[in-house]
Amino acid sequence: MIQLENVVKKYKTANGYLTAVNDVNLSINDGEIFGIIGYSGAGKSTMIRLLNGLEKPTSGKVIVNGQNISAIRGKELRNARHKISMIFQHFNLLWSRTVEENIAFPLEIAGISKAERQKRVLELIELVGLKGREKSYPSQLSGGQKQRVGIARALANDPEVLLCDEATSALDPETTDAILDLLVSINEKLGLTIVLITHEMHVIRKICHRVAVMEAGKIVERGNVLEVFQSPKAEITQKFVSQVTETAGHKESISQMLEDYPNDQLIKLFFVGSKTEQPVISQLIREFNVDVNIVHGNISPTKSGPYGTLIVRIVGDTDHVAKAIQYLDVQGIKSEVINNAE
Amino acid sequence: MLNDLFPNVDWEMMWEATRETIYMTAVSTLLTFILGLVLGIVLFLTSPTQLWANKIVNVLTGSFVNIFRSIPFIILVILLIPFTKFLLGTIRGANAALPALIIGAAPFYARMVLIALREIDKGVIEAARSMGAKTWTIIWKVLIPESLPALISGITVTAVALVGYTAMAGVIGAGGLGNLAFMDGFQRSRNDVTLVATILVLIIVFIIQFIGDFITSKTDKR
Ligand SMILES: Nc1ncnc2c1ncn2[C@@H]1O[C@H](COP(=O)(O)OP(=O)(O)O)[C@@H](O)[C@H]1O
Numbered sequence: 001m002i003q004l005e006n007v008v009k010k011y012k013t014a015n016g017y018l019t020a021v022n023d024v025n026l027s028i029n030d031g032e033i034f035g036i037i038g039y040s041g042a043g044k045s046t047m048i049r050l051l052n053g054l055e056k057p058t059s060g061k062v063i064v065n066g067q068n069i070s071a072i073r074g075k076e077l078r079n080a081r082h083k084i085s086m087i088f089q090h091f092n093l094l095w096s097r098t099v100e101e102n103i104a105f106p107l108e109i110a111g112i113s114k115a116e117r118q119k120r121v122l123e124l125i126e127l128v129g130l131k132g133r134e135k136s137y138p139s140q141l142s143g144g145q146k147q148r149v150g151i152a153r154a155l156a157n158d159p160e161v162l163l164c165d166e167a168t169s170a171l172d173p174e175t176t177d178a179i180l181d182l183l184v185s186i187n188e189k190l191g192l193t194i195v196l197i198t199h200e201m202h203v204i205r206k207i208c209h210r211v212a213v214m215e216a217g218k219i220v221e222r223g224n225v226l227e228v229f230q231s232p233k234a235e236i237t238q239k240f241v242s243q244v245t246e247t248a249g250h251k252e253s254i255s256q257m258l259e260d261y262p263n264d265q266l267i268k269l270f271f272v273g274s275k276t277e278q279p280v281i282s283q284l285i286r287e288f289n290v291d292v293n294i295v296h297g298n299i300s301p302t303k304s305g306p307y308g309t310l311i312v313r314i315v316g317d318t319d320h321v322a323k324a325i326q327y328l329d330v331q332g333i334k335s336e337v338i339n340n341a342e
Numbered sequence: 343m344l345n346d347l348f349p350n351v352d353w354e355m356m357w358e359a360t361r362e363t364i365y366m367t368a369v370s371t372l373l374t375f376i377l378g379l380v381l382g383i384v385l386f387l388t389s390p391t392q393l394w395a396n397k398i399v400n401v402l403t404g405s406f407v408n409i410f411r412s413i414p415f416i417i418l419v420i421l422l423i424p425f426t427k428f429l430l431g432t433i434r435g436a437n438a439a440l441p442a443l444i445i446g447a448a449p450f451y452a453r454m455v456l457i458a459l460r461e462i463d464k465g466v467i468e469a470a471r472s473m474g475a476k477t478w479t480i481i482w483k484v485l486i487p488e489s490l491p492a493l494i495s496g497i498t499v500t501a502v503a504l505v506g507y508t509a510m511a512g513v514i515g516a517g518g519l520g521n522l523a524f525m526d527g528f529q530r531s532r533n534d535v536t537l538v539a540t541i542l543v544l545i546i547v548f549i550i551q552f553i554g555d556f557i558t559s560k561t562d563k564r
């Protein structure tokens with residue numbers, strides 16, 4: 001388990017102190033994939049670097065695997081780091097070493113014998129799907145392959161925690177998904193805890209169990225990914241959620257609708273879990289004597305079930321429309337009347 | 343035939359002088375490489391935000407490097423006469439040139455080492471730290487291998503400069519091709535001796551450059 005208690009990190013800069021992490025309390029369970037999302041400069045990297053002691057907190061406590069990381073140093077800290085490994089946005093591989101030599105590096109650091117190293121490297125190369133590239137140098141690999149080397153290297157000493165600092169931010173969308181799938185399979189196969197930071201809600205949606213939203217050094221919202229998607233509270237969280245639920249042209253089409261049909265109700269429906277699979281709309285039309293025009297729809301699968309939004313225009317008697325909305329409510333589908341495109 | 347072209351050249355002496363130049367260059371290059379590397383690494387690691395961040399050591403090392411880098415070599419040789427005499431008991435011969443050669447070249451090379459190390463991606467050092475590497479491991483397995491092409495091209499430039507320094511040291515009695523060209527060629531107006539000595543120096547420089555370039559490109563996997 002990972003625990004942060006009243007953690008503050010201040011940096012001394014030319015114009016006074018800068019508080020990068022501001023009184024953060026957080027606990028992350030064993031075996032979960034925990035995401036931290038925030039814009040650039042929010043303090044995410046600083047926070048994740050506190051977890052392996054690359055930074056020391058100005059005050060507060062950081063506990064990982066039962067060890068007070070903020071208090072240990074020297075050999076004790078170095079040994080702790082064998083079990084808390086890290087992958088990076090720009091991979092940070094040694095260009096002077098081949099794939100297999102890069103993966104062997106943490107094993108050399110841990111003092112593993114040569115024969116043992118070779119055996120372990122082979123397993124890891126297999127695990128991350130890099131067979132045949134053992135003798136390549138990083139400069140001969142694609143971004144996705146480089147990150148696979150980074151992951152293999154991070155797993156070499158059987159860590160209990162894997163820290164990912166924007167691990168997919170330098171990759172194209174398809175490669176991002178492949179790397180995220182790899183992280184999930186590692187999490188399931190090896191049972192290690194993954195803490196990842198990102199500025200993309202897509203990453204959180206796709207693989208995280210829980211999420212914390214960071215803004216100006218503080219955690220402004222946290223919870224189950226599905227819950228946060230369903231009812232984001234902080235304004236910044238709502239923005240992140242709309243990153244994945246709204247497509248290009250979404251706002252334009254809504255404002256067009258509002259303009260063209262000022263008398264009809266435009267309603268946004270939220271479906272969660274199994275509700276996404278029920279034929280609610282056809283029941284609505286059949287039972288309430290209304291017409292339903294679909295304006296926009298979207299389903300996002302998350303780690304704890306699918307989550308969908310549907311924007312519809314309901315046409316009919318005011319009375320019937322009100323009843324229809326009531327019916328949705330009874331069905332457990334949240335609805336929201338849209339009055340403007342924001 | 344050679345004797346017709348260069349009537350005054352004593353080939354025995356020329357060969358002896360060539361061997362002395364090669365000896366002085368090789369030994370001083372080796373020791374400059376070691377001393378310069380140590381100084382460069384200390385300069386790098388003690389600079390702010392680095393692993394051994396230490397203002398005092400950094401400023402002291404930096405000043406030492408900058409002062410000795412700025413002293414003209416011929417003056418350095420003269421300044422070091424008492425030191426050399428104390429160390430070796432003589433100021434004549436190939437070995438007597440070595441202290442001045444090394445002290446003149448090592449700060450020059452240390453500067454190049456520092457520049458090479460600064461070129462290393464900070465993230466790679468951080469990755470090694472995150473794996474629990476000791477500073478010593480970082481020096482041997484990250485800093486040196488990751489900057490190797492620049493370290494080698496730097497020592498190549500330094501070795502070429504050292505060939506020039508040996509010739510200057512030769513003028514004040516250290517032996518080698520410079521000494522021969524000055525004493526036997528210039529002072530006795532035997533131009534053919536000066537010419538042959540010059541050609542031999544050029545050949546040595548070309549060979550150094552060739553080997554240096556070859557190893558640099560071999561080690562560069564970027
Ligand atoms: N070593 C440092 N010295 C001074 N300021 C820093 C340092 N590292 C980060 N910061 C500052 O702390 C804030 C948070 O940075 P960071 O944790 O990198 O944010 P993020 O990863 O969310 O983009 C930024 O304002 C950044 O400029």
Ligand SMILES: [Mg+2]
Nearest residue numbers: 044045046166
């Ligand atoms: Mg960052």
